[in-house]
Amino acid sequence: MLEIRNLQASVEGKPILRGIDLEVKAGEVHAIMGPNGSGKSTLAQVLAGREGYEVTGGEVRYLGHDLLAMAPEVRAREGVFLAFQYPVEIPGVSNAYLLKAALNGVRRHRGLPELDAMDFLALVRQNMKRMGMADDMLYRSVNEGFSGGEKKRNEILQMSVLEPRLALLDETDSGLDIDALQVVADGINAMRGPERAVVMVTHYQRLLGHVVPDFVHVLSQGRIVRSGGRDLALELEERGYGWLDGAAAPQAGPPERAAP
């Protein structure tokens, strides 16, 4: 589904990603871990098409197409969804408006009929109930005045309604209490399926206890320095990220090929 080859990217002239290789197949859940500043969030933003991140090398294929050539909205309509680390507040635009515009945009793109108001509300309310969100939240401005946990729930709600093929979750677990974590994890697990893939970017392995990944990759200084299974996350939890520094140094040679 997603093939990343030697991806390099800079922010304001400073190289952040220094050659990422990663393959994600339909049905898989990958976790990308790493210390602060390792490039995890940059990777997620580049995949979603954020301006200001300059791709200086490499390529990304999504369902066989050149992902980097697509505008952010086209990526979204093709089924790429980014759950933001810091969801943006948009005063004056209601959640209902955004959800409906987004959903019908995706449906039009896929050649499906737009949902009318009734069907839309039924769909959204059902998902909100699952996320433990109050109905009035629909008519509030997007993320405005939301607590950290509410914002993260709102991201997962959007994901559930839009049903992406490839979900990129950027530090979705940060700022969540244990109950909210469970709700969010349930939302992600409900997304799992043979046609979909999930890439979770996270600093801690906490979320991985609730959403068990098929693969874990460790990012350090803009490269994937280790790949493995679920156990790798536990090892990181025990040993921290300090031991990786040597592994990421430029003289350490080419990064290990991402699994599988």
Added chain:
Amino acid sequence: MNAESRDRFVAEFRRVEAALPGAKVPWVVRARSLALARFADSGLPTLRDEDWKYTSLARIEKRAFRALPSGAPGSAAPPGLAAGLAFDGLPGHVIVFVDGRHVPALSHIGGLPAGVIVGSLADALERMPERLEAFLPDDTRHTVLGALNTAFMSDGAFVYVPRGVAVAEPIHWLFIATRQDAALHPRNLLVAEEGAQATVIEQHADLGSVACLTNAVTQIFASRGSVVEHCKLQRQSPEAIHLAGIHALQGQGSRFTSHSIAVGAALARHDITATLDAEGCEAELNGLYLAEGRQHVDHHTRIDHARAGGTSREHYRGVLDGASRGVFNGRVIVHPGAQRTDAHQANHNLLLSRDAEVDTKPQLEIYADDVKCTHGATVGQLDEAQLFYLRSRGLEEAAARSLLTHAFARDVIERIRASSLRAHVERLLLARLPGGAQVREPA
């Protein structure tokens, strides 16, 4: 001073004065001639006047606008002229003025509570001048343009709401200009007696593109405990010049709300003032200006806290595209003794193009010590993080821009209390914003 333009206005006055309403009423004649003398003393304001630093009236100096002969009312106005402008479906009363003259055939005044007057000022000047004498000559602001209006005032709306009476539905004053090069000086008067309540809409629009000059004055007297909401919609055509003064004088515990929605005219200047002349008054001044091309739109507001315990709120927003220019000058004066004043002012501007400009200036003058006054002004572009967020959810870039612009502007519209009116203004806004047609609120 530009003597040539001054002399032109004075000559025009001589030409039409005998035909102006109230020509047989001594106090009216006197008020006109005093006002004319005051105008002739100073002429039109120039950039050297502090209050006119950013707004040039050179356009008026260069062009000979003609005062319309009286007694040539728009009775020739075809039926249906106001269609589409009169907010079809808006409940309430409509009084229509074409080229500055009341046109009864186009107006619809519904049933009104006893004692309420909704009519033509020219008519009132002829038939009941004594009811106007206490209010009309009171030009508290002493502006030059106000004096010019008093000299030439031809017609306009006169609304009188007696003590304790509430007019439930909005009263819509609709001014339509159709004549090239006309100088129109509408004068409106709204008197709300003790405890009275009224909502008025003052709309200025043109039939097609009309290069005319409008110099309007609206006086509002909000007596003790009254509640008055005034909504100005200025959507004149791109060639028009619109100058306007809106002045409210407030009695004890009264509540005055002003909305100024300005989307039209090549050059527009709005002077809006509220004088909190007794204890415990509340004033709210809201404004939204949208400009594009080479439009120039200026709001000068002034709130005088003359007595203690007053509250004022001011929310102005501007959206400027093309090479347009916006000006906001918000003066708040807390006079000696006006203790426990609570004043807040905000002006936010969104620049949609590199060539658009705005000058924003809050001016707080505080002469009392127990007060709470805050103000803030911003000038900025659309937020890149918000744009990316919307695009990452599949919204086209253009649609995302429209949506954010609309959300920014709507903050002001939402402050309109009369809900039926709010919906109409919202539609106007959508029609005027780039890509607004695509922005509709889903269920």
